[in-house]
Amino acid sequence: MKKSEYRASWECPSNIAMVKYWGKKPAQLPMNPSLSFSLKKARTTTTVELQTAPKRTVEFLFEGQPSPFVKRIENYLSTMSIEHNWLNNFSFNIESSNTFPHSAGIASSASAFGALALCLNDIKQQVLSRQFTETQFLQKASRWARMGSGSACRSIYPGFALWGRMNGFPNSTDCNAIAVDEQFHSDYYLLHDAVLMVDSGTKQVSSSAGHNLMNSHPFKDARIAQASMDLQELIKAMKAGDHTRFFELVEREALSLHAMMMTSDPSYLLLHPNSLKVVKKIQAFRQQTGLAVGFTIDAGPNIHLLYFGYDKSKVHAFIETELMDLLEDGKWLDDRIGDGPIKL
Numbered sequence: 001m002k003k004s005e006y007r008a009s010w011e012c013p014s015n016i017a018m019v020k021y022w023g024k025k026p027a028q029l030p031m032n033p034s035l036s037f038s039l040k041k042a043r044t045t046t047t048v049e050l051q052t053a054p055k056r057t058v059e060f061l062f063e064g065q066p067s068p069f070v071k072r073i074e075n076y077l078s079t080m081s082i083e084h085n086w087l088n089n090f091s092f093n094i095e096s097s098n099t100f101p102h103s104a105g106i107a108s109s110a111s112a113f114g115a116l117a118l119c120l121n122d123i124k125q126q127v128l129s130r131q132f133t134e135t136q137f138l139q140k141a142s143r144w145a146r147m148g149s150g151s152a153c154r155s156i157y158p159g160f161a162l163w164g165r166m167n168g169f170p171n172s173t174d175c176n177a178i179a180v181d182e183q184f185h186s187d188y189y190l191l192h193d194a195v196l197m198v199d200s201g202t203k204q205v206s207s208s209a210g211h212n213l214m215n216s217h218p219f220k221d222a223r224i225a226q227a228s229m230d231l232q233e234l235i236k237a238m239k240a241g242d243h244t245r246f247f248e249l250v251e252r253e254a255l256s257l258h259a260m261m262m263t264s265d266p267s268y269l270l271l272h273p274n275s276l277k278v279v280k281k282i283q284a285f286r287q288q289t290g291l292a293v294g295f296t297i298d299a300g301p302n303i304h305l306l307y308f309g310y311d312k313s314k315v316h317a318f319i320e321t322e323l324m325d326l327l328e329d330g331k332w333l334d335d336r337i338g339d340g341p342i343k344l
C-alpha cells in the first residue's frame with residue numbers, strides 16, 4: 001500500500017439555526033445573517049489522505065461504502081481549486097462517518113462540509129509549510145465550509161455562531177461565521193435540542209433549490225429585514241434571560257422560513273400534518289406547565305424541541321407520553337449545545 005503524503009482527521013458537529021439562513025447571493029453568500037448553536041452528539045468524522053498525482057482524483061467512502069456524495073465533493077474541490085491551486089496536484093482518499101442516521105432530521109451537510117474543510121485546511125498548512133494562528137485557522141475553515149454548504153460555516157465554532165454581516169458585531173461578515181462572545185444568560189449554555197422525527201422521507205426540494213426561490217420572492221426584502229431584526233432582538237433576549245421572548249422569536253423564525261417556502265413560486269409545503277400536531281402539543285405543554293420550551297424547524301417536516309437541561313426529565317416524560325404516536329416509528333434523539341470540532 002502506498003504511504004499517504006499528507007493526512008488529517010477531524011470530527012465536526014452539526015448545528016441548529018435559531019435565526020435561519022434562507023436565500024443566497026453568488027459564491028454562497030447569505031442574503032441575511034443567521035445565528036445557530038453547535039450540537040454535541042450529532043457529528044461527522046472525516047479523514048482525508050493525499051498523494052501526489054498528475055491530476056486530481058477523488059475516492060470517497062461513507063461508513064465504509066462508496067457514496068454518491070463523491071460527486072458533490074468533486075464539484076466542491078474543483079470550485080475550490082480555482083483559488084487554491086495546490087488542490088490540483090493530488091489524489092484524495094476521503095473517509096467519513098456520522099454519529100447520527102442520515103434521515104434523522106439533522107443537517108448532515110453542515111457537519112460533513114465542516115469536517116472536510118477542517119481537514120483540508122489542516123493539510124493546507126502541511127502542504128504549504130505554514131502554520132496559521134488558531135483564529136486564522138478557524139476563519140479559513142469556516143470560509144471553506146461555507147463554499148460546500150452555507151450552514152456548515154457555523155459548525156466550526158463551539159457554542160453560538162453568527163454568520164453574516166450584522167450591526168453591532170464588527171467582526172461579523174458574510175464570508176464566514178464567527179463565534180459569538182457575548183455573555184448570554186447562563187441558561188442558554190444548557191440548551192437542548194430533542195430532534196423529533198415526523199417523516200424521514202426524501203425532501204421535495206433541496207436546500208439549494210429552496211434558497212434559489214428567494215431570488216425572485218415577492219417577500220424577499222421583508223424577509224431579509226425581519227431576519228436582521230430578529231437576530232438583534234434574540235441577542236437582547238438571550239442576554240436578559242427573557243425566555244418568553246427567546247421562544248417567540250425562535251418559533252417565528254422557523255415559521256417564517258416555511259412561510260417563505262409556501263409562498264414561493266413554485267410553492268412547497270414541507271410540513272407534515274403531524275409536524276403541526278407536534279408544534280401545537282409543544283405550545284400547549286408550555287402553557288400548561290409554564291416550562292421554557294419551544295420549537296424550531298429546518299427545511300423539512302421534523303421538529304426540534306428546544307429546552308433547558310434542568311427540565312430534561314419533565315421534557316422527556318412529555319415526549320414519551322404525548323408525542324410518541326406522532327413520530328415516525330416513535331423515533332427521536334436528544335442532543336444539546338456542544339463544544340465544537342475536535343482534531344483527531
Ligand code: DP6
Pocket residue numbers: 016017019020021022028034107109148149150151152207208211257298299
Ligand atoms: C433551513 O446550508 O443546507 O437549515 O448552502 O445550499 O448547502 P446550502 O444550504 P444549507 O441551508 C440550510 C438552511 C436551513 C437554515 C439554517 O441552517 O440556517
